[in-house]
Amino acid sequence: MQEKKEEFVDISGSFEPTDTDNGIQFTPPRKSKPPKKKSGFKKAGIIAAIFVLLCGSVAVAAMSGLLNSPRAEVSTEESSAKNQNSVKESSVSEKTESVEEESTPSYEPTGKFTSDNKVFGKEILEELDEAVTARYVVLYDATSDKIIFERNAKEKCYPASTTKMLTAIVASKIIPKDTVITVGDEIELIGFDSSTAGLQKGMKMTYEALLDALLLPSGNDAAYTIAVNAARIYTGDDKLSNEEAVKTFMGLVNEAAKEIGCTGTHYVTPDGWHDDDHYTTATDLAKIAAYARTVPMIKASCGKAEAEWELIQDSSSDDDSFGDSGISEASNEGNESDDEEVSLPTSMYWTNSNAMLQVGSENYSRYCTGIKTGFTDEAGTSVVASAEMDGHTFIAVVMFGETLYKKYEDANILFTEGFKLYNLNYTYGTDSANDTE
Numbered sequence: 029m030q031e032k033k034e035e036f037v038d039i040s041g042s043f044e045p046t047d048t049d050n051g052i053q054f055t056p057p058r059k060s061k062p063p064k065k066k067s068g069f070k071k072a073g074i075i076a077a078i079f080v081l082l083c084g085s086v087a088v089a090a091m092s093g094l095l096n097s098p099r100a101e102v103s104t105e106e107s108s109a110k111n112q113n114s115v116k117e118s119s120v121s122e123k124t125e126s127v128e129e130e131s132t133p134s135y136e137p138t139g140k141f142t143s144d145n146k147v148f149g150k151e152i153l154e155e156l157d158e159a160v161t162a163r164y165v166v167l168y169d170a171t172s173d174k175i176i177f178e179r180n181a182k183e184k185c186y187p188a189s190t191t192k193m194l195t196a197i198v199a200s201k202i203i204p205k206d207t208v209i210t211v212g213d214e215i216e217l218i219g220f221d222s223s224t225a226g227l228q229k230g231m232k233m234t235y236e237a238l239l240d241a242l243l244l245p246s247g248n249d250a251a252y253t254i255a256v257n258a259a260r261i262y263t264g265d266d267k268l269s270n271e272e273a274v275k276t277f278m279g280l281v282n283e284a285a286k287e288i289g290c291t292g293t294h295y296v297t298p299d300g301w302h303d304d305d306h307y308t309t310a311t312d313l314a315k316i317a318a319y320a321r322t323v324p325m326i327k328a329s330c331g332k333a334e335a336e337w338e339l340i341q342d343s344s345s346d347d348d349s350f351g352d353s354g355i356s357e358a359s360n361e362g363n364e365s366d367d368e369e370v371s372l373p374t375s376m377y378w379t380n381s382n383a384m385l386q387v388g389s390e391n392y393s394r395y396c397t398g399i400k401t402g403f404t405d406e407a408g409t410s411v412v413a414s415a416e417m418d419g420h421t422f423i424a425v426v427m428f429g430e431t432l433y434k435k436y437e438d439a440n441i442l443f444t445e446g447f448k449l450y451n452l453n454y455t456y457g458t459d460s461a462n463d464t465e
């Protein structure tokens with residue numbers, strides 16, 4: 029488990045002690061020549077003057093001693109030390125706050141996402157209104173940074189598994205792709221009848237492989253494994269409970285959404301399992317999708333039609349632990365007999381749930397580059413798709429589709445009209461499969 033590196037403030041030489049005034053400095057009297065013989069009166073005057081001078085010297089010496097006494101020096105040093113410590117503590121505190129701010133991932137919006145309903149002519153708009161049947165829709169032109177078609181775009185809707193785009197964004201800011209992660213009992217947090225990547229406790233894989241498990245088969249088990257491990261790495265606390273880790277991670281997710289520019293989004297779970305307080309808008313999803321495409325690892329993952337990964341095997345038979353998850357054979361005592369050993373596979377294979385990436389599907393397009401599908405009873409069937417041609421990129425957000433596959437047709441219809449604006453012929457289905465580069 030990676031831990032946060034502590035940063036120390038070197039204050040040596042930063043605070044020079046100020047010279048203190050140790051008392052009034054007196055110039056000693058000059059030595060005079062032996063006086064000439066004088067009259068008695070003069071002698072008496074001289075004696076009196078000497079007496080006064082001596083008394084004054086004693087008084088000065090006493091005052092000087094008081095001011096230069098050890099007590100006075102200690103008091104001065106304590107005062108100086110207190111001042112220095114006060115400044116030092118303040119500096120360390122400010123530095124600590126600075127480190128915390130710097131360690132928190134930052135997210136810059138990829139555009140302004142202004143709406144322009146005059147890009148398409150009236151006739152095309154009417155055709156799109158009739159052909160596209162999903163309830164919440166956005167077509168975003170990344171080239172012009174404009175939303176050029178929308179329907180109920182700012183109304184509240186449920187994201188379902190399109191949530192995983194933001195889960196991937198936040199985790200990828202925290203976990204290096206080659207980090208080895210061990211699947212633990214956090215996968216038991218998934219809801220009944222969830223879509224899964226088939227993960228089992230004890231499996232070891234890189235974060236890059238786990239990201240594929242999240243985005244291709246839309247694994248809710250992968251979502252929780254990623255969320256829990258990302259939170260523990262972020263906090264440097266591998267003792268966080270699963271529930272605490274998920275709560276911490278979702279806090280980061282909601283902060284990321286705000287920074288990206290989302291104004292109508294609040295997430296509760298990393299996988300998108302339905303919760304009335306887990307919601308978004310079509311416009312916000314376009315912003316999230318556009319940001320996800322700026323993260324190379326996510327862009328590559330969500331554009332794969334399939335993926336296969338070799339799992340990492342334990343090199344030591346003497347070590348019962350499965351790594352950072354803390355799962356060990358001892359934790360299964362009482363639950364399984366000695367004869368019931370769990371046999372883990374050596375590799376995993378996943379296909380993408382997005383039919384637009386599957387050759388042979390009537391919705392396939394060789395120009396499609398992702399991104400994420402979703403479905404729950406409350407959210408309906410949805411897809412957030414991206415397509416690229418000749419340097420131009422469009423993102424289609426299709427939420428609460430009419431049927432399971434109509435959502436793909438809606439996205440393809442939107443892309444077709446969008447690319448026409450640049451005199452480009454977007455194809456899908458059989459036409460796209462027969463296209464040559």
